[in-house]
Every structure is written in structure tokens, then in C-alpha cells.
Amino acid sequence: ETGVTQTPRHLVMGMTNKKSLKCEQHLGHNAMYWYKQSAKKPLELMFVYSLEERVENNSVPSRFSPECPNSSHLFLHLHTLQPEDSALYLCASSQAIGGREDFGPGTRLTVL
Amino acid sequence: GENVEQHPSTLSVQEGDSAVIKCTYSDSASNYFPWYKQELGKRPQLIIDIRSNVGEKKDQRIAVTLNKTAKHFSLHITETQPEDSAVYFCAASMGFQKLVFGTGTRLLVSP
Numbered sequence: 001e002t003g004v005t006q007t008p009r010h011l012v013m014g015m016t017n018k019k020s021l022k023c024e025q026h027l028g029h030n031a032m033y034w035y036k037q038s039a040k041k042p043l044e045l046m047f048v049y050s051l052e053e054r055v056e057n058n059s060v061p062s063r064f065s066p067e068c069p070n071s072s073h074l075f076l077h078l079h080t081l082q083p084e085d086s087a088l089y090l091c092a093s094s095q096a097i098g099g100r101e102d103f104g105p106g107t108r109l110t111v112l
Numbered sequence: 113g114e115n116v117e118q119h120p121s122t123l124s125v126q127e128g129d130s131a132v133i134k135c136t137y138s139d140s141a142s143n144y145f146p147w148y149k150q151e152l153g154k155r156p157q158l159i160i161d162i163r164s165n166v167g168e169k170k171d172q173r174i175a176v177t178l179n180k181t182a183k184h185f186s187l188h189i190t191e192t193q194p195e196d197s198a199v200y201f202c203a204a205s206m207g208f209q210k211l212v213f214g215t216g217t218r219l220l221v222s223p
Contacts, residue, residue, distance in 0.1 A: 033210075042216040043156075043201060056210065090155065098205040100146055103155040 002026055004104035006091050012110045015081060021107045023074040023091030031097045032074040034066060037106070038087040049074060050097055081111045114139040116204050118214030126222055131192050133217045135202035136184040142204040145185045146211070147176060151198045159200075160187070192221045 004025045013019050025032065034046040048056035049068040063085075065077040074091055088108050092101040115138040125131050135145075146161035162169045162176045162185065169176050175188040185204075189196055202214040 042199070043213040045210065045213075048210055094211075096208055097210055098144060098208045100158055100161060101211055103148075103157070105155050 004091060004093055004102050006089075006104035006107050008107060009105065010108045010110075012112065013078070013081065014112050015083075017081075018077070018079040020078065021076040021089055021091075021109075023076075023104055025072055025074075025091075025093040025102070025104075027093060027095075027102060029093035029095050029102070030071055031094045031099075032068060032071070033092040033094075033101065034074065034076050035090040035092065036087050037090055043090075047076075048097065055097070078109075081109075083111050085109065086111045114142060114204055114206065114209065114212040116202060116212050116214045118202050118217055120217060121215065122218045122220070124220045124222065125192050127192060127194060129192055131189045131196070131219055131221075133187045133200055133202070133219070134184060135186070135204070135214050136182075137204040137212075138183070139204070139206055140180070140183060142206040144205045144211075145176070145178060146203050147187050148201040148203070148213075149198045150201065150216075156201060189219075192219075194221050194223055197221045 007022045031050045036044045046060045047066045052068045067075040088106045090106045091104040094101045118135045143164035148156040149159045150156040160176050173190045178185045199216045199218050201216050203211040205211045
């Protein structure tokens, strides 16, 4: 695998479920990001990690919980989501914060 | 913090015409300006970027211009083709601050 990968590509879950999204980057980057993309807000930054340390949390509800165990992996743990959380969740990475970001293919999430 | 505005939100052109998308930014210290293209159902991909020490950069049919005084930068696509149809995002960043994205422009190129 090259670049930034995300699994699963599609996810349907009920409001009471718990699931996790996974992102892996094979670029040797030091920063990783989670974005939410919906029709209303095209690219909404959720979390930023630099060298496994969270450096930004953009007022994201606590039902979204990120985890960055190392500089190559990023997770987004989901629990008790709402239908309005249905969106495309994009992971990205960059050599350093503020530089060119490489995006993963995204996870299309549907909350029933 | 930085704020990026992008216009227009939608743009329709005929094949062969030129398309111009403009972004303005608020922080005069911003020094990196990338443009991303997102085709339907695909990930955003970098198509061109420019740094503040350069006024213009070109790559085949795509060019980006930067006006630091006015704090705006533009994407120019010449001889548009149907495969140029996509959503285009501009972004800006300063030093080691996060990229701030514009709201996107949906470009439709009609044959």
C-alpha cells in the first residue's frame, strides 16, 4: 500500500453502535488529520495530531474520540452517533503541520 | 486566525473555455497556498501549489497567481476539458499553522 489508506471504505451503523475508523499513512509524515466532509460544510477539520500529540480539537462532540498510537496510524472511535453525523470522513497526513496534505480515500459513514 | 473565502461556489463553462477560481485570505503572514481537485467519489488531490516568494506558477493548462498586497490567489485553467469537472478547493497556511481550506468551487465543463 502506498500513500494514505483508510478502512472501512463504507460503514453503516445504528445510533447505539460503537465503531472505529482506521487511517494509515506510508509517507513518513509527522502530522495527521481527521476531516468531516458533508454538503453543508465541505471540509471541516476535526482533529490534528503532530508526532502523536493532539494539537487541535475543533469543538468536536465527545462522541468522536481520536487516537494516534504512532505517527503512521490514526483512529477515530465512534459511539452513540446521530444521523447528522452521516458524512464522508477523510484522513490526511503531511510532513509537518501547514504543509502539503495527502488525503486518504475516505470512509462514507451512514448513521441510521 | 486565518480565514479563506472562495468564489464562485459553482462555475459552468463550455469545453475549451478558460475557468478562473479566486480565493482571498485574511492573514498577511500566510505563505503557502495549495489547490486541490476532488472528483466525484474520490479524495482531494493536490494539483498545484505556490509559496509567497513566487507570484505565479504554471503547470501545463493550470496556473496559479498570487497577489500578496491584495491577499488573494487564483487558479486558472485554460482549454478546459470535461475531465476538469470536479470540486476545487483552495487553502492557505502560515509557517507551521494548519491549512485553512476554502468552501470549494464546483466546476462543470460541458462538451
